[in-house]
Amino acid sequence: MTHSIAILGASGYTGAELIRLISGHSSMRIEALGANSKAGQTIAQAFPHLRHLDLPPLVTVDEIDFSRIDLCFCALPHKTSQEVIAALPRDLKIVDLSADFRLRDPAEYEKWYGNPHAALEQQAEAVYGLTEFYREEIRAARLVAGTGCNAATGQYVLRPLISAGVIDLDEIILDLKCAVSGAGRSLKENLLHAELSEGYHAYSVGGAHRHLGEFDQEFSALAGQPVRVQFTPHLIPANRGILATTYVKGAAGAIHDTLVAAYADEPFIEVLPMGEAPSTRHIRGSNFCHIGVVADRIEGRAIVIAALDNLTKGSSGQALQNANLMLDIEETEGLMMAPLFP
Template sequence: MAFTTLGGCGAQASVRLAPQNGILGSNSKPFAGIILKKPQQVGSLPLRARGSIFSSPRRLFSPKAAAPKSGDSIRIAVLGASGYTGAEIVRILANHPQFHIKVMTADRKAGEQFGSVFPHLITQDLPRLVAIKDADFSDVDAVFCCLPHGTTQEIIKSLPRHLKIVDLSADFRLRDINEYAEWYGHSHRAPELQGEAVYGLTELKRDDIRNARLVANPGCYPTSIQLPLVPLVKAKLIKLTNIIIDAKSGVSGAGRGAKEANLYTEIAEGIHAYGITSHRHVPEIEQGLTDAAESKVTISFTPHLMCMKRGMQSTVYVELASGVTPRDLYEHLKSTYENEEFVKLLHGSNVPCTSHVVGSNYCFMNVYEDRIPGRAIIISVIDNLVKGASGQALQNLNLMMGLPENMGLQYQPLFP
């Protein structure tokens, strides 16, 4: 498969490389994008392994359930449709040929037309918003749950068992219910469902998602961070200590609720760190990295709020394993994701930029050598409302329903 050249953000990163056994050549040339004729190895590990190390993107249909026939209508409910992720689900589904929305809930907007809540979607033929208690699920096949965390567990527990569910809250992401209670401040109200839930980081958990009834959609920060880090940790290319993550998100990541801290006059003209050492995505990220490493991983993670509507960048600083170069990291990520439609490594020193993924389900990333010997810098960008939420949720439900994974998701980024 040819590797498509993708542009950077305009600014070029300064990449300093020392020759490694004559492979890299002049240290003035970037390593990224150079394809080796022979596989490079670190110990016994082949860095050019074919395809994903987790699951094959070529298996588009569920092996256990007959795929819906082309044109069959799959009936969808969107719970919490008046929030940003709910609206994004509706926008994306406008181009889906087989998913059709039958139920939409929004307790505070019950009785209203969806187009009056989100005028940009007024052209869509949608049911009137209802309160959850009044929702009728008898004519529904699958549910996107876009409710705030803490309210979702009991609602999902009460839903009919025949429904396929993708939960976009944080209520089923952490397997350890005691850890959930520690980070979210209350006990888990549906522990029996927690054992059933599958974590839905699509590119890395594809085979599990296909056969799931309940999928816990990942958080936006964990998506942007785990996509580059999990393959590297699993392959033992980076050390498990001193992983530092500096992440930044648009204000839509904080939700649509009215909050003083998110007012324009509070946010504009500044960068705001928050959740320092205590952000609730920390245990989710550490859970994924610990699984990959098969030993406990602890990270240093600081998120920041940026004065922009949407977009997310995670800048990750890692320490290389013995004998590993930054180029090795790039080549391994490239071989892992070379057949993936929605995860792309940029060529050369091009810098991933949030403005180049807006409105799309893409994750762009690249790897750079740090000026500190033995360290590398990884930059990963997504649209926090699409790949970080609603787009990945649709990617997951496509798999759960035995449909092509990319169905309804081939939106190209908006630029400028």
């Protein structure tokens, strides 16, 4: 069976990544591409690297006939996404890539994103889209809220360790580097080549980053008590990739054993041999996440490092993984491509 797919926000980076992934999918066909700002253009005009694909033109959302669509990916900006999704047919399956449905508490959403939630009915039914930990809920869901790419990386490291009780919950430091595509395709002065290249910098320092809302929500629920991590993201002059270095208090051997056991049957999470550290160059363009554990020179402390591609496993690949579950397709379909190297 072939499922008809729509992508809203198809002219952004995550939209292009969805098109790339779905073009190799055996059970999905792209029926509609919504991109209000580039409506009327062909995919070759928006993304020359996709010109070989036979795809519909970019149109406004209002022009799409959703009665012909089985599942819609929504890759629109925060706030815009909730307004659009609230107006979509109630029987339409949706995977949202924005932040609009990630936080279960509307007050928390307003705290982190600065405006009241405008689609409370839809927010109440949304399932958090971290596939490996919400698989069965996602399979039965109508609306899935994709995680933040930074939030996904940190959770792959910390969720099993918090659940197993092998680390001190008051001693967690997450130092994360993210490539520039994580900031989206819109023109921004600070992302110009001359402003960004040949250096990198911390941002949202001291607890201002919005993905902390996801960390607080998920880690506290796992632990049954408030968990607050120290988190500092850094913008690096690279196109793709996230490298998260986490400093924890706990026995390195137990931490490694816990991660190996937690991900033994997961197709996309690779725990490296003890003492090896991952690199973004080894997961680029793929849906894989590599995790490494190294014992610190200070006894009883460990360093856990995770690498993933922010556009694939951190966003569009995760979205496709979830859509496969929602449509009763093999979870790995369209996602087993090897990383790009060099």
